[in-house]
Amino acid sequence: MxxxxxxxxxxxxxxxxxxxxxxxxxxxxxxxxxxxxxxxxxxxxxxxxxxxxxxxxxxxxxxxxxxxxxxxxxxxxxxxxxxxxxxxxxxxxxxxxxxxxxxxxxxxxxxxxxxxxxxxxxxxxxxxxxxLDARTLERADVEDENIRAGVARENAAFHTMSTQRKKNSVQSYYDTVTGELAKYHRMDKLKKLANEGGVNMDHLVDYDFVSRIRRVTDKLESIGGKKGWCIHDVQFMNTMVKNSPKQGESKIVLVDFEFVFQNYRAFDIGGHFLQKMFQWFDEESKIANCRPYTEEEKRHFCEEYAKQWNEKTGDSDTWEQVFMESELGFMLAITFEIHNMLCFMDQDDDKDPLNILGLNKLFEEFVNQYKKLELGS
CATH class of the missing domain: 3.30.200.20 (Phosphorylase Kinase; domain 1)
Incomplete structure (x- = not known):
């Protein structure tokens, strides 16, 4: 201890x-x-x-x-x-x-x-x-099926980890984040800051994320979405790849647990797929110049995740189940990022066009995914 x-x-x-x-x-x-x-x-x-x-x-x-x-x-x-x-x-x-x-x-x-x-x-x-003799995960790494499988298994192991920390109510997070997003809905200050930065994001500010988040979580509940210890900050820099792992040792290690609390496992899985498209600490663009996860790669990730989850819990989840959850978690992870960036804009009067372009890309991904899953208007 x-x-x-x-x-x-x-x-x-x-x-x-x-x-x-x-x-x-x-x-x-x-x-x-x-x-x-x-x-x-x-x-x-x-x-x-x-x-x-x-x-x-x-x-x-x-x-x-x-x-x-x-x-x-x-x-x-x-x-x-x-x-x-x-x-x-x-x-x-x-x-x-x-x-x-x-x-x-x-x-x-x-x-x-x-x-x-x-x-x-x-x-x-x-x-x-x-x-740790290790380097941070690169976007090209997850196109390697062995590394991708390792990341999937490590996430499943963390989500099911036994710890002395008391579990929170998952709903308490969604009550908080929807309350905050409601505060930023149609906020003129955010529109003005974006325009001063040379990028329009009126559609994002006027978008009703709150009701849509509720539809996403309702859908997750209806399909039996599982919960676990989620990291939330699943940017690639927080996943390490060991340079010379020992025999039988995992090549992947997760780091940075400052935001760990109970949530749908789909949040971290979908968030991992999302983060391949972004590079938040880059000074030239927050949007990564690479292809997103393919459907085949996502399914392989979910298959490896399900195997590890089942081994740790005794469940019999299929990759199809995990994949369906991840498609919904993708949107939940987007709203986490959008909330944090809008909060930063509001508090620090940020009008960096690179940040705003990143926000608009997040918004585009949310809208497209929501439409793809036919969750309603």
Missing amino acids: ATTTSVPVTIPKDGSLTKATIKDIIGTFLTNEWPNIDPEKLIVTRNTGYANTNCVVERPKPKGGAHSEPLKVFLKIHGELDGDIEVFKHLVPNKLEEAQLCHDYAQSGLGAKVYGFFQTQDGSFGRVDEF
């Missing part, structure tokens, strides 16, 4: 860490060799993301080469999530719960080992994790 350990260090507001501080944190959990290392000999690779500061920390190989503790670890300092995430605060895990999810995932033999979860004197939270 993950527990909080107090460490006698303070982290500056800008998130910067000295090598001595890094060594002291890691040495709190890896107590044999790490405390004796000269901190100036550490190699620290920093990466500051949307809300967190992440470091890969490497120590020199000891003389003779033998060592009982890892030479590389992953250090994560949790930042504060705000903005669009605030409305989901009652659903998302707190920092200790997130660490517990990572711990449980690792205990299942799938994720990175959690060496320790800590709180500093200034109140910051962080984790020391196993370093």
Whole structure:
């Protein structure tokens, strides 16, 4: 079980860490060799993301080469999530719960080992994790049937994972997101910001997402849509591909559990299919220049997912069942993205045309899918 350990260090507001501080944190959990290392000999690779500061920390190989503790670890300092995430605060895990999810995932033999979860004197939270020799999933990867199958199986394993976290009501998420989307419906400010950015998105702002989300979830219930621990933030950067997996070890590892709560499994599956078409951190276009998932690829993914789900749960789901659910989940994942981006626009007066073009692409995908599934007007 993950527990909080107090460490006698303070982290500056800008998130910067000295090598001595890094060594002291890691040495709190890896107590044999790490405390004796000269901190100036550490190699620290920093990466500051949307809300967190992440470091890969490497120590020199000891003389003779033998060592009982890892030479590389992953250090994560949790930042504060705000903005669009605030409305989901009652659903998302707190920092200790997130660490517990990572711990449980690792205990299942799938994720990175959690060496320790800590709180500093200034109140910051962080984790020391196993370093994964892996790269982020690329769009071309899922066109490889072996990697695609691995991603499918890993999602099914996560969705069915046994964890100590209390399950939320799935309806509580949909009550929240539809309430928020109702607030943005026909909002003149959003239309004005988009036009100032040089892109019209009046049709999106005037569109009634609320009633359509209800039709989608009603349909999911009618076909017996299953629920599980969904990640929600299923962008490709949060799926890792191991460079040299051990014999019998999964090549795929999922990371970043800040938004994990109970939802229809279809949300993550459909969201995975959706995310192939987008590259949210690109500075030239948010829309990826690649083909979307083909129907054949989706069906193969759903077949591999169903096999793993059934193995973990004892169910007898078919790929057809999972595929039908994913077609509906595709739209639920779209509305999650649209909500978050509209919230960002509203709060930060964002009028970046690339973001707005991305929003319009999401809207186009939703409308086309809704029409394809003949869910009504």
